[in-house]
Amino acid sequence: MAEVASSVVQEVLxxxxxxxxxxxxxxxxxxxxxxDFDFGIDGDGAFEAVGELLVDSGxxxxxxxxxxxxxxxxxxxxxxxxxxxxxxxxxxxTPLRMYDGMDETETRKKQPEALDGPVLxxxxxxxxxxxxxxxERQRQAQYQMHLxxxxxxxxxxxxxxxxxxxxxxxxxxxxxMENFTVSVGGRDLIxxxxxxxxxxxxxxxxxxxxTGKTSxxxxxxxxxxxxxxxxxxxxxxxxxxxxxxxxxxQCVLNSDIERIQLLEEEAHxxxxxxxxxxxxxxxxxxxxxxxxxxxxxxxxxxEEIYKRLEFIDADSAESRAASILAGLSFTPEMQRxxxxxxxxxxxMRIALARALFIEPDLLLLDEPTNHLDxxxxxWLESYLVRWPKTFIVVSHAREFLNTVVTDIIHLHGQKxxxxxxxxxxxxxxxxxxxxxxxxxxxxxEKARAHMQAFIDKFRYNAKRASLVQSRIxxxxxxxxxxxxxxxxxxxxxxxxxxxxxxxxxxxxxxASFGYPGxxxxxxxxxxxxxxxxxxxxxxxxxxxxxxxxxxxxxxLQPTSGTVFRSAKVRMxxxxxxxxxxxxxxxxxxxxxxxxxxxVPEQKLRAHLGSFGITGNLALQPMYTxxxxxxxxxxxxxxxFKKPHIILLDEPSNHLDLDAVEALIQGLVLxxxxxxxxxxxxxxxxxxxxxxxxxxxxxxxxxxxxFLDYKNMLKSGN
Numbered sequence: 001m002a003e004v005a006s007s008v009v010q011e012v013l014x015x016x017x018x019x020x021x022x023x024x025x026x027x028x029x030x031x032x033x034x035x036d037f038d039f040g041i042d043g044d045g046a047f048e049a050v051g052e053l054l055v056d057s058g059x060x061x062x063x064x065x066x067x068x069x070x071x072x073x074x075x076x077x078x079x080x081x082x083x084x085x086x087x088x089x090x091x092x093x094t095p096l097r098m099y100d101g102m103d104e105t106e107t108r109k110k111q112p113e114a115l116d117g118p119v120l121x122x123x124x125x126x127x128x129x130x131x132x133x134x135x136e137r138q139r140q141a142q143y144q145m146h147l148x149x150x151x152x153x154x155x156x157x158x159x160x161x162x163x164x165x166x167x168x169x170x171x172x173x174x175x176x177m178e179n180f181t182v183s184v185g186g187r188d189l190i191x192x193x194x195x196x197x198x199x200x201x202x203x204x205x206x207x208x209x210x211t212g213k214t215s216x217x218x219x220x221x222x223x224x225x226x227x228x229x230x231x232x233x234x235x236x237x238x239x240x241x242x243x244x245x246x247x248x249x250q251c252v253l254n255s256d257i258e259r260i261q262l263l264e265e266e267a268h269x270x271x272x273x274x275x276x277x278x279x280x281x282x283x284x285x286x287x288x289x290x291x292x293x294x295x296x297x298x299x300x301x302x303e304e305i306y307k308r309l310e311f312i313d314a315d316s317a318e319s320r321a322a323s324i325l326a327g328l329s330f331t332p333e334m335q336r337x338x339x340x341x342x343x344x345x346x347x348m349r350i351a352l353a354r355a356l357f358i359e360p361d362l363l364l365l366d367e368p369t370n371h372l373d374x375x376x377x378x379w380l381e382s383y384l385v386r387w388p389k390t391f392i393v394v395s396h397a398r399e400f401l402n403t404v405v406t407d408i409i410h411l412h413g414q415k416x417x418x419x420x421x422x423x424x425x426x427x428x429x430x431x432x433x434x435x436x437x438x439x440x441x442x443x444x445e446k447a448r449a450h451m452q453a454f455i456d457k458f459r460y461n462a463k464r465a466s467l468v469q470s471r472i473x474x475x476x477x478x479x480x481x482x483x484x485x486x487x488x489x490x491x492x493x494x495x496x497x498x499x500x501x502x503x504x505x506x507x508x509x510x511a512s513f514g515y516p517g518x519x520x521x522x523x524x525x526x527x528x529x530x531x532x533x534x535x536x537x538x539x540x541x542x543x544x545x546x547x548x549x550x551x552x553x554x555x556l557q558p559t560s561g562t563v564f565r566s567a568k569v570r571m572x573x574x575x576x577x578x579x580x581x582x583x584x585x586x587x588x589x590x591x592x593x594x595x596x597x598x599v600p601e602q603k604l605r606a607h608l609g610s611f612g613i614t615g616n617l618a619l620q621p622m623y624t625x626x627x628x629x630x631x632x633x634x635x636x637x638x639x640f641k642k643p644h645i646i647l648l649d650e651p652s653n654h655l656d657l658d659a660v661e662a663l664i665q666g667l668v669l670x671x672x673x674x675x676x677x678x679x680x681x682x683x684x685x686x687x688x689x690x691x692x693x694x695x696x697x698x699x700x701x702x703x704x705x706f707l708d709y710k711n712m713l714k715s716g717n
Contacts, residue, residue, distance in 0.1 A: 005033035008076045012069055013059055020057045027447040028053065030477055032073065034470040043067070043074035049467055053450050173199040175362065175390070177220075177227035184215050191414045197362070202384065203392045204401045204423060207411030209628030209656045213394050214238070216411070217364045220392075233360040237368065240347040241354070243340030248330060248350050251339050252321040255354040259314050266305050273298050317357075324353045327379035328372070329541060345371035345541070356383065363391035369400055370653045373541040374679040378713060396655050398423055398682040423657070444478065451475050490659050492635065492666030493610035495642040501568035505530045505645070505673070506552060511561035513551055521547055523697045524561065531644055533673040536684045538702075538709060539694035545677045548694065549573065549647050552675065572643035574651055578634040584623040588613050588633045591622065595637055604640075611636045612662070627654030648676035652683050663687075681706055 006029050010017055017025055028050050031037065038045045047070040051063065060066045175197040182190040189212030197203065205213050219225050221236035228234070241251060254260060276295055309315070325335050328349045334342075339350060348371045355363055369377050377400065384391065384404040392409070395401055401408075401423040408419045408426035419426045451471045458464035506529040514520040521544040529535070529552065537545050550556040553573050554565055583591055592604040608618050611632040622630065631654050639646070646667075652660050664686040667674055678684055684691075684706045691702040691709060702709055 005029045005077075008032075008073060012072050012076065016059050020059055022443070024053065024057050024443055024447050027451070027474065027478065030474045031451075031470060032077070034473055037470045038466050039070075039074040039077060043070035043072070045467065046070040046074055048464075049454070049471070053447070056450075175228055175232065177225050180225045180227070182212055182216055182219050182225075184212070188414060189215055190411070190416060193414075193416045195409065195416050195418065197390050197392070199390055200388065201390055202387065202404055202406045203390070203409050203418075204405035204407070205392050205394045205409045205411065206401075206423070206426070206657055208658060209626035209654075211411050212414075213411055214366055216416075217366055217392065217394065220362070221364055232362060233358075234362045234364065235355045235358060235360040236364040236366070237352050237355045238364075238366050239351065240344050241339055241350045243338070243342065243347060245338045245340065247336050248325060248339055248342070248353075249318070249321055249335040251350055252325060252353045252357050253317060255358050256312075256317065259309070259312060259317060262305050262309055262314070266302065266309075269298050269302055269305075273302075321353070321357050324356050324383075325350075327376065327383060328353055329376045349376070352380075359389060361389060363387070363389065365391060365393040365395075367394055367396065367654065369395060369397050369679070370650070371541075372679070374538060374710065375540055375713060377679055378710070396652050396657055396660050397680055398657060398660070448475060448478060451478075490662035491610055491612045492632075492659075492662045494639055494646065494666050494670040494672075495607075495610070496671045497570065497642045497644050499568070500531060501566045501644065503530055504528060504564060505566050505569050507564045508551075508558075509562045509564070511551070511558040511563050513547065513556065513558050520559075521697060522551075522699075525699055527692075527699060529645065529673055529675060531671075531673045533645075533675060533690070534688040535675045535690045535692055536688045536706070537675065537677050537692045537694055537699070538679065538684075538706075543694050544697075545694050546575070546649055548699070549575075549649055549675070549677060553647055569645060570641055570643045571645045571647060572638040572641075573647045573649075574635060574638055575649035576653060578638065579627070579630050579654070582622050582630055582633060585621065587619050587621055588625075588636070589618045591633065592637065592640070596640060607640055608633070608636050612659075628656050628659050631655055632659070643672065645673040645675070646670065648674070648678070650678055651676060652678060652680045681710065 009025065009029055009032065031049050032039075032046065037049070040046065040048070044067075047063075047067050051066040051070060054060045054066045054069065055063060060069055176194075177196075178194040179192055180190070180194075181188060181192060205216070207213055217236055217238070220228065221234050223230070223232075223234070246254065273295065276298075313320075322332075322335060326332075330346075330349070330353075334346075339347060342350070352365075352368055355365075368380065372380065377397075381400060381403045384393075393401070393404065403422075405422055406420075408421070408423060410417045410419065410426065410430070419429055421429070451474060455468055455471050455475070458468050461468070508525045508527050511525045512520055512523045514522075537548065539545055547556065551558060551563060553571050554563075555573075557563070583594075586594070588608055589601070589604060592608060593599070593601065596604065605618060608614070613629070613632055613636060617625075617629065622633070625633070631651075651663060655663065660680065660683055664683060667687040674688060676684075676688065691704070691706060693700050693702045693709070704712075
């Protein structure tokens with residue numbers, strides 16, 4: 001009947017139906033297709049039911065045309081035999097009581113409810129409870145085991161490549177995680193979700209800070225999610241390597257536990273073999289009293305070891321490890337240095353190199369570009385593009401994601417949704433989905449409101465009882481369309497300074513600098529910065545970009561030459577140091593009150609709110625905040641006094657993609673000078689107009705865009 005109704009409505013309305021939202025057309029069809037619907041004489045019943053909606057939606061020009069259309073629809077339905085003939089009304093001689101001949105108490109007695117399944121005996125229930133408790137104990141034991149392994153990794157122990165279940169079973173391919181929940185501290189972050197990771201696909205995990213991206217990766221790394229095969233090797237690069245006397249190169253080589261064990265066993269067997277040969281030459285008895293193997297057994301085991309070493313390509317291990325470290329900007333001299341001599345950022349690179357060297361079945365990367373310069377980022381991009389297995393990466397760098405991922409996993413509203421394509425494709429797809437969902441929601445609500453208004457108007461009208469019932473049924477049949485729930489907008493509202501000091505603001509005149517006892521980092525620098533400057537400094541890590549920011553801010557003074565700073569200029573400096581220096585036991589509001597005593601609480605709240613730290617978030621302990629939320633607290637602190645110039649050292653680290661977008665908008669609107677150190681292409685391209693290249697103790701303006709600079713690095717010039 002619905003199909004016939006659809007064809008009739010489409011035929012009568014013609015092209016006009018195409019311009020009307022589909023939910024409205026569906027509603028009209030559902031009303032007319034109801035088996036109890038009364039079309040009335042010449043379609044009067046149809047016009048009373050849907051005429052107003054036809055006019056409001058633009059299907060017809062006015063009521064007159066609406067009557068005509070409804071008449072045609074009624075006529076068409078009649079030709080298909082779908083208009084019921086009027087039944088003759090039978091008069092009753094006496095009133096008829098519906099309960100005559102029945103026991104009233106019986107008819108009103110509540111019927112027994114149907115059971116969902118067989119009734120369980122107490123014994124069966126006890127068995128079921130015992131089984132559930134046993135499964136829960138097994139899960140907890142497994143969780144604790146994986147937790148211990150993760151703690152070992154964090155402590156710097158060589159348990160990096162964790163092979164759960166040994167080499168048994170076939171190689172891990174696709175991973176199916178079904179109906180799992182991730183909770184931290186009693187709070188659900190992901191609920192009742194199923195995700196399939198296809199072998200060889202590269203996934204970008206995106207979502208707002210604090211939604212649970214890192215927690216999801218940690219649970220996967222600990223095999224705490226059902227569906228991950230026991231023999232699946234998972235490596236989560238999150239913590240930096242603990243520094244000791246091991247060289248960077250050996251630290252990477254040590255991560256291949258199997259290779260190390262095979263080489264140690266080979267050395268031991270060769271030593272035994274030499275001892276046996278020496279005994280034979282001296283005529284001593286070949287006794288096994290000391291538990292050593294005989295020559296044949298040793299030869300057989302050595303043959304097995306050599307085959308296995310060949311299979312895992314052990315001979316090329318050192319060259320592969322050195323190549324990976326070189327790609328991450330380690331010079332040959334640095335590769336031979338002990339890990340304890342490196343800073344945290346460089347030790348994080350060593351941890352990344354270990355992961356790439358191992359090639360686990362599933363690689364989990366959490367913001368891998370945070371501690372890399374552009375040279376290393378470009379190398380990592382090309383390396384990951386060729387990665388033969390599966391990986392998941394969390395990153396704030398849009399262009400990095402566009403280059404290395406094949407799919408996006410979006411964490412939103414405690415759910416994970418997978419999209420094919422890179423980040424730009426995901427953004428367009430999701431934007432289109434949200435538009436369509438909003439349009440469908442509005443159309444659905446309009447149709448429901450129209451039906452409900454008719455029901456409310458004629459609910460107690462006996463003549464319209466059948467029409468009201470048909471509307472109620474149609475309302476029940478209408479599918480519910482969820483409203484679009486958008487994330488709250490991020491805000492980075494940098495305050496406008498009340499005054500504008502005249503030039504010169506900051507100027508370098510033949511300024512040179514070197515740390516005591518060290519080489520000269522910069523020589524004869526000559527440049528200036530004013531309130532209209534929008535500059536990004538680029539160059540390899542370790543070249544001195546952060547030192548240059550300290551010279552500009554006045555934290556360091558030149559060893560020769562002069563740096564002039566206007567006495568009236570106020571500067572704000574943002575770096576990871578400010579984020580790490582937050583009092584984790586305090587909350588954002590209390591922290592701001594301690595930094596600026598005497599300032600009214602409401603004023604501090606408003607300033608925190610301008611960076612998205614609103615409501616209860618301003619009262620949460622700092623240790624519960626994500627890295628991006630802590631960054632926004634640090635931004636609030638350094639900008640409270642309305643600076644004229646903002647100096648930023650890798651400001652996008654730990655921000656999610658939406659926050660980076662908000663930071664760009666905030667910097668564009670800021671009425672002051674901006675100088676940043678960053679390798680984030682999207683951030684630089686969107687917020688600054690000038691590039692300075694820091695190289696060989698000089699600062700040189702670059703005549704081109706960031707993309708030009710990136711292409712220059714790729715070409716090796």
